[in-house]
Amino acid sequence: MTHTPAPFPTSRLRRTRQSAAVRGLVRQNSLTVDDLIWPVFVRDGEGIEEPIPSMPGVYRRSVDKIVEAAREAADLGIPVICLFPYTDPALKTEDCAEAWNLENLSNRATRAIKAAVPEIAVMTDVALDPYNINGHDGFVVDGEIVNDATVQALVKQALSQAEAGADIIGPSDMMDNRIGAIRNALEENGFQNVMLMSYAAKYASAFYGPFRDAVGASGALKGDKTTYQMDPANADEALRLVARDLSEGADMVMVKPGMPYLDICRSVKDEFGVPTFAYQVSGEYAMITGAAQNGWIDGDKAMLESLMAFKRAGCDGILTYFAPAVARKLSGK
Numbered sequence: 001m002t003h004t005p006a007p008f009p010t011s012r013l014r015r016t017r018q019s020a021a022v023r024g025l026v027r028q029n030s031l032t033v034d035d036l037i038w039p040v041f042v043r044d045g046e047g048i049e050e051p052i053p054s055m056p057g058v059y060r061r062s063v064d065k066i067v068e069a070a071r072e073a074a075d076l077g078i079p080v081i082c083l084f085p086y087t088d089p090a091l092k093t094e095d096c097a098e099a100w101n102l103e104n105l106s107n108r109a110t111r112a113i114k115a116a117v118p119e120i121a122v123m124t125d126v127a128l129d130p131y132n133i134n135g136h137d138g139f140v141v142d143g144e145i146v147n148d149a150t151v152q153a154l155v156k157q158a159l160s161q162a163e164a165g166a167d168i169i170g171p172s173d174m175m176d177n178r179i180g181a182i183r184n185a186l187e188e189n190g191f192q193n194v195m196l197m198s199y200a201a202k203y204a205s206a207f208y209g210p211f212r213d214a215v216g217a218s219g220a221l222k223g224d225k226t227t228y229q230m231d232p233a234n235a236d237e238a239l240r241l242v243a244r245d246l247s248e249g250a251d252m253v254m255v256k257p258g259m260p261y262l263d264i265c266r267s268v269k270d271e272f273g274v275p276t277f278a279y280q281v282s283g284e285y286a287m288i289t290g291a292a293q294n295g296w297i298d299g300d301k302a303m304l305e306s307l308m309a310f311k312r313a314g315c316d317g318i319l320t321y322f323a324p325a326v327a328r329k330l331s332g333k
């Protein structure tokens with residue numbers, strides 16, 4: 001319970017703000033490198049680091065460069081790297097078969113990182129959009145995104161990622177029953193230690209725009225994702241989704257996007273007390289870096305403040321494109 005302050009001047013709330021030492025003493029939350037998950041984009045080729053115009057400072061990297069980036073991240077103390085593939089448009093099909101190809105980009109990158117940088121945990125993304133000719137996270141049949149057939153494909157995709165060595169699998173597709181189906185398949189196939197971080201409360205958001213450029217899905221996407229991603233107007237539904245995913249075997253849950261949904265982060269943490277994460281998505285990153293590049297805000301300060309806000313809202317960690325920059329800032333490197 002919040003204490004009601006005694007009347008002025010018995011109570012002067014500015015007393016505990018008077019110096020850096022005292023501010024440090026009473027500081028309630030902290031941001032550390034342990035809180036960071038770094039999302040990265042993988043592409044074909046060798047020796048390539050290709051800038052993404054709508055995400056200044058973010059690159060699509062070939063597998064060899066991803067391994068170098070993972071080495072750097074591990075040296076900075078970043079615990080998890082999260083892979084998103086930029087798939088050659090020629091490999092996108094209606095049946096999305098590339099999604100469970102053991103030799104696809106994401107799986108090759110996972111194996112390369114696990115071999116070279118075993119101490120960093122690898123997280124992978126389960127959803128069909130990088131492989132789907134129409135840019136959707138599920139199969140499209142007669143204009144409808146079908147649930148149950150999609151879940152069977154997601155299970156195959158998740159198993160191929162586990163086979164490649166993924167430590168954490170992140171289903172971001174928002175189909176019903178995918179967590180349970182994937183959890184069962186992992187158990188049956190000897191992957192009982194593979195963790196599931198469910199994109200449990202994922203909203204149909206305008207803030208994913210730059211990401212869709214980054215993975216080459218923008219041009220491909222037909223229509224929108226409102227029949228499977230959440231309505232930004234809803235809060236109670238987020239708690240039902242989290243409850244459902246936990247009951248199906250999720251080890252950790254995520255709220256996405258981040259900054260506009262801090263109320264959801266707080267209620268998830270209060271209601272369930274489970275490891276709770278937020279994804280500070282591409283559009284949030286673009287807003288901060290874009291404004292900073294124009295000299296309209298102090299980029300470093302805004303970055304740190306935005307990430308501290310997630311901790312204050314109850315998150316245990318944050319997926320953020322700022323991860324290496326924050327890690328460097330926090331360690332003074």
Ligand code: PBG
Pocket residue numbers: 125126127128129137172173207208209210211212225280281282283
């Ligand atoms: C799709 C996926 C998306 C993001 C992560 N996984 C985009 C979408 O749902 O269209 C967005 C991440 C970001 O914007 O940074 N499975």
